[in-house]
Amino acid sequence: AQKITQTQPGMFVQEKEAVTLDCTYDTSDQSYGLFWYKQPSSGEMIFLIYQGSYDEQNATEGRYSLNFQKARKSANLVISASQLGDSAMYFCAMRESSASKIIFGSGTRLSIRP
Amino acid sequence: GAGVSQSPSNKVTEKGKDVELRCDPISGHTALYWYRQSLGQGLEFLIYFQGNSAPDKSGLPSDRFSAERTGGSVSTLTIQRTQQEDSAVYLCASSYRGGFSGRAYNEQFFGPGTRLTVL
Numbered sequence: 001a002q003k004i005t006q007t008q009p010g011m012f013v014q015e016k017e018a019v020t021l022d023c024t025y026d027t028s029d030q031s032y033g034l035f036w037y038k039q040p041s042s043g044e045m046i047f048l049i050y051q052g053s054y055d056e057q058n059a060t061e062g063r064y065s066l067n068f069q070k071a072r073k074s075a076n077l078v079i080s081a082s083q084l085g086d087s088a089m090y091f092c093a094m095r096e097s098s099a100s101k102i103i104f105g106s107g108t109r110l111s112i113r114p
Numbered sequence: 115g116a117g118v119s120q121s122p123s124n125k126v127t128e129k130g131k132d133v134e135l136r137c138d139p140i141s142g143h144t145a146l147y148w149y150r151q152s153l154g155q156g157l158e159f160l161i162y163f164q165g166n167s168a169p170d171k172s173g174l175p176s177d178r179f180s181a182e183r184t185g186g187s188v189s190t191l192t193i194q195r196t197q198q199e200d201s202a203v204y205l206c207a208s209s210y211r212g213g214f215s216g217r218a219y220n221e222q223f224f225g226p227g228t229r230l231t232v233l
Contacts, residue, residue: 045224101159
C-alpha cells in the first residue's frame with residue numbers, strides 16, 4: 001500500500017534562508033509520481049512541483065526544487081530564499097501508476113519569521 | 115478561463131439530513147477528484163472521475179456517500195443521513211487529463227472547498 005510520511009509537523013525559518021521540508025514514501029510500484037502542494041491560511045491548494053519516478057533530474061520550479069532520492073524513497077522540498085508569503089501548510093503527495101487516487105501526507109506547517 | 119468552482123461555500127446541517135455539494139471543474143478538464151480535509155489534517159481521497167470511465171470510488175468512507183458527474187463536467191457529491199464526523203472541508207479538483215503522464219496529469223487545480231458542519 002502506498003504511504004506518505006511527513007515527520008515535521010511545524011517549522012520556523014528566518015526570512016531569506018533556505019528550508020527543506022521532508023517527505024518519505026513507500027510504494028512497491030516502479031512507476032509513480034511525487035508532488036508538493038501549498039495550502040495558505042486561506043485554504044486554497046496550490047500545486048508547486050512534480051517529480052516522476054523515471055525522471056533522471058530533480059524537478060525545479062522557480063524557488064522550489066525537489067530533492068529526489070529514489071533509493072531512499074525520499075522527496076524533500078527545498079525552498080530557496082524563503083519569503084514571508086511562503087508561510088503555509090505544505091503537503092507531499094504520491095500517485096502510483098497502477099492507482100487513480102493520490103495519497104497525501106499529513107503536512108508540515110511552515111512559518112517564516114521576518 | 116475560470117477556475118474550479120464549488121457551491122455552497124459553507125453548509126450547516128442537522129444530523130440525519132442529506133446534503134449535496136457541487137463542483138464545476140475547469141472547462142476541458144477530463145479528470146475530477148473529490149477530497150475531504152478534516153481540521154488540521156491532510157487530504158483524504160474520496161472519488162475520482164476520468165472521462166467516461168467508471169469512477170474510482172475506493173475512497174468513499176461509507177455507502178452514505180455517493181457522487182455523480184453529469185456530461186463529463188459538473189459533479190455532485192451527496193452525503194445521506196449526515197453524521198457529526200462528516201464535518202470537514204470537501205475539496206474538488208480537476209486536471210487536464212487522466213493517465214499517468216507527468217505534470218499535465220498531476221497538476222490538479224483545486225476549488226475553494228465547501229465547509230460542511232453537521233450539528
